[in-house]
Amino acid sequence: MSRIKSIEPAIKADEVVPPRAGEKILRVARDLFYRQGIRAIGVDEIVRRAGVTKPSLYRSFPSKDELAASYLRQYDLEFWARFDEAVAAHPGDPRAQIAAFLTRIGKRTQKPDYRGCGMTNAAVEYPERGHPARVVSEANKQELRRRLRAMAAAMGAGDADTLGDGLLLLIEGAYITGQLFGAGGPAKSVARNADLLIEASLKK
Amino acid sequence: MSRIKSIEPAIKADEVVPPRAGEKILRVARDLFYRQGIRAIGVDEIVRRAGVTKPSLYRSFPSKDELAASYLRQYDLEFWARFDEAVAAHPGDPRAQIAAFLTRIGKRTQKPDYRGCGMTNAAVEYPERGHPARVVSEANKQELRRRLRAMAAAMGAGDADTLGDGLLLLIEGAYITGQLFGAGGPAKSVARNADLLIEASLKK
DNA sequence: AGGTATACGTACCGATCGGTAACATTGTCA
DNA sequence: TGACAATGTTACCGATCGGTACGTATACCT
Structure with missing residues (x-):
């Protein structure tokens, strides 16, 4: 673990280092898990499309469940990157931050192959408490x-917890209806409805 | 289908008629599919817990997918029964109808083993277009x-489609967060948030 | 050159998946 | 009694599931 690696191997900066098996696996698994669901995809298909073999998978990941958890941990990072991007775009203006974030979600949900939130989907697929994937999702x-x-x-809402929860309901609703209705579904109105809800909550 | 059954079999009113295998199967499948997910449950476990054998399942249902679709068709009936109940409780008052329906949902989501909406969950489990279960769900x-x-x-909303879609977002959000957060989660505020959203939409 | 550690492939495991063939048993009716 | 429909029984199918034992290739360091 903490072994000293005295000198880095002599690799030039612009030299292409072939991606490790574990990285290829995670990349493919991410795509398949998100699009088709975790339970729907077997490890054989993952290694086949990654161009590696099964033992390589189990050298990098202790189990399929842990591979799924790794996929979600990466998803988590990307999620907060998007979230923080919307926040950073409107410093000190939480209402505009929410609007920016939800506008982006609303647009994504209208894409033809939208499959919702990987976190939400994983929690639906694995209701069992303590499952590695579910833990990350929760x-x-x-x-x-x-x-x-x-x-x-x-924002100064009278009942901030209720408004925050209301926004979360709208967001999760957008994730789900986005993949249920496709383009033209209710999810496209998520930003508008959130703004109405905020307006109503501030006036109280 | 339309075969004439001239005279009903002589069964006294209080006589207990043993449930048919198909019914027992559907009853067990409904419970397991809802609580654990459709993909998570195998046909062997269904027949085992129903106290029947596998050929009996395949005499009543052409496939597991069709059994899942049957489960959802029954779910559909029960869903609309609950919905219409809330509607009938407040004739001519759609706002109160929505409030009644959402109050009930909010309460259900606070139960310890709440697993959301069987329809929504099935659509997440089966993203593939045309899947029997997904067709019913959609x-x-x-x-x-x-x-x-x-x-x-x-209700007289200025933008009725946006409000209707907003309510659907809140509902789906309640289904999901209900099973994600358990008791004390955001879903308990669904009726309150819906009312705020309606209020805001009517004032416009 | 030789040792060593890392990375990978071949081949295989038992269990479970959804689904079926063939036949025995039961209860209900005419 | 005899026909019929429904169910049970047993045994099986090929495919796929997640996971592993074990041998091989490659690269680096001494």
């Missing part, structure tokens, strides 16, 4: 709830 | 959207 949602409630408070 | 959601928009129009 943590992500708890944090999202916390931040939405904090932003609602920063 | 039809149910389309109809729900239609009715919510109609109710929003009856």
